[in-house]
Amino acid sequence: MPFQLTDRFDRKITYVRMSVTDRCDFRCVYCMGEKMTFLPRKQVLTLEELEWLGRAFIELGVTKIRLTGGEPLVRSNILQLFQNLGKLSGLNELVLTTNGSQLVKMAQPLKEAGLKRINISLDTLKPDKFQKITQADKLDSVLQGIEAAIKAGFQGIKLNAVILKNRNHNEVVDLVKFAIERHIDISFIEEMPLGTIGSHDRAEAFYSSDQIRSDLRQVFNLIASTETTAGPSKYYRIPQTNTRIGFISPHSHNFCDTCNRVRITTDGHLLLCLGKENSINLRDIIRQHPDDLEFLKQTIINSIAHKPKGHDFELNREPQIMRYMNVTGG
Secondary structure (H helix, E strand, C coil), rough: CCCCCEEECECCCCCCEEEECCCCCCCCCCCCCCCCCCCCCHHHCHHHHHHHHHHHHHCCCCEEEEEEECCHHHCCCCCCCHHHCCEEEEEEEEEEEECCCCHHHHHHHHHHHHCCEEECCCCCCCCHHHHHHHHCCCCCHHHHHHHHHHHCCCEEEEEEEEEEECCHHHHHHHHHHHHHHHHCCEEEEEECCCCCCCCCHHHHHCCCHHHHHHHHHHCCCCCEECCCCCCCCCCEEEECCCCCCEEEECCCCCCHCCCHHHHHHECCCCCCCCCCCCCCCCCHHHCCCCCHHHHHHHHHHHHHHHCCCCCCCCCCCCCCCCHHHHHHCC
């Protein structure tokens, strides 16, 4: 019987999110500090090391790998990693989270490399708000990238929108209409309190999933669904459409009891929980024991025994997690 990675709370670990770079062509206010220092190249996992980690996790029963960043598509030769991971037996889903800025040129090559599904960040449809949230004047590039992804014909395309009170909370209906018109899905995400982000007040900007649902129900008939994509989204359907609406709610509706995932940070740390600092440096394990896949796998197995029951996110206190989302992986 194939091995299945399982933690001490009997949660099966089937999903790994791997951050391939901490660099990005955006500076989203909820993701990065105003003055960022990026990791030296030698501290970042090589593409070969990322593939090696992917191979180890697949042999331990992981069936889904998501590549994230920063912005993963700004990394040089990233298609090579997609191609190599896509060939590995036992991997059911190779997926991507991106800001969409590179998709006009990369959507079709990614599809050919074996990418199955793609999540595209889109917090607003208004250029001025886009500039304020992302600190980049690239809304047109993102919208064109979404169209390129639709044309490429991925099995699934989902928009991800981080909703902030008094920034973009009044756009949730328009964002759903945008998704419905294109027959794609959308998930609304409560902001994750990682890193100290200058003057950005997370408690003041918090807008809950319940508030978003209430706003949407003024316009749409939301039908709760039992569908899942092996991630944290709770989905709803709108009759007579092909669109699912998801809610990722780390604050208002904690989903820790069903957590099936771990993360690999840009510098190679196995992060057992998004809301905790405990981690294991797998980069050093790989570099100290090159080509020893069994040693790496046993290290991962031993580490999973320390996966905590849940996070400690609290909006009204200083962040306890000092790493930023661009290093952690979106």
